[in-house]
Amino acid sequence: MEEIVKLSLKSENDCFLIREVNRHVAKAKNCVIITRAGISCSAGIPDFISSDGLYNMIKSQYPGVFRSGKDLFDVQLLRTHDTIKGFNLFMGILKELIVNAKPTATHSFIKKLTDMKKLKRVYTQNIDNLEELVGLDIDWQFERVKNCKAQVVQLHGMLSKLRCNACTNICPFTPQYCDIFKKGKAPNCPKCEERKNTRAK
Numbered sequence: 001m002e003e004i005v006k007l008s009l010k011s012e013n014d015c016f017l018i019r020e021v022n023r024h025v026a027k028a029k030n031c032v033i034i035t036r037a038g039i040s041c042s043a044g045i046p047d048f049i050s051s052d053g054l055y056n057m058i059k060s061q062y063p064g065v066f067r068s069g070k071d072l073f074d075v076q077l078l079r080t081h082d083t084i085k086g087f088n089l090f091m092g093i094l095k096e097l098i099v100n101a102k103p104t105a106t107h108s109f110i111k112k113l114t115d116m117k118k119l120k121r122v123y124t125q126n127i128d129n130l131e132e133l134v135g136l137d138i139d140w141q142f143e144r145v146k147n148c149k150a151q152v153v154q155l156h157g158m159l160s161k162l163r164c165n166a167c168t169n170i171c172p173f174t175p176q177y178c179d180i181f182k183k184g185k186a187p188n189c190p191k192c193e194e195r196k197n198t199r200a201k
């Protein structure tokens with residue numbers, strides 16, 4: 001029988017809810033978990049929408065440029081220099097937080113379910129790849145979900161890779177790129193640079 005358990009733990013001391021999780025997990029054969037930003041907050045990655053979240057941080061740094069956090073993910077932002085700069089800054093800050101983050105107790109709990117052979121899949125809004133650090137496989141290409149074999153599907157993509165807007169080349173988003181993004185700029189694509197140099201020669 002399928003049972004959907006929606007739990008929102010406000011604190012790790014919320015014993016009643018933790019007991020509920022325990023009870024449901026103990027009798028379940030297969031578990032599918034859906035997670036949001038909250039599971040990474042204690043790793044130092046703020047969520048997007050809280051008063052001290054990432055959206056408000058960018059709004060305060062770029063007053064008048066972004067009306068709401070959602071503007072950061074609107075194609076319109078590619079129209080002005082200021083909004084592109086704000087987007088790049090946002091990505092630089094977020095990536096740096098991710099680089100310094102360690103998996104939380106929730107990530108360890110998910111790993112435990114895998115070890116118990118109960119985990120069917122995790123679907124997450126998060127793009128921090130912290131599940132990878134506890135040894136889970138991650139896929140981020142939404143269109144592949146149907147035939148996906150990965151244990152974790154990051155529905156909103158990931159920040160471990162960068163895709164070039166001009167040639168679609170994908171390269172690793174290394175911590176070295178954080179400083180460029182934090183200046184509001186985007187790094188040059190290695191493939192485009194290579195082609196430019198070949199043409200120049």
Ligand SMILES: [Zn+2]
Pocket residue numbers: 164165166167168169189190191192
């Ligand atoms: Zn390129």
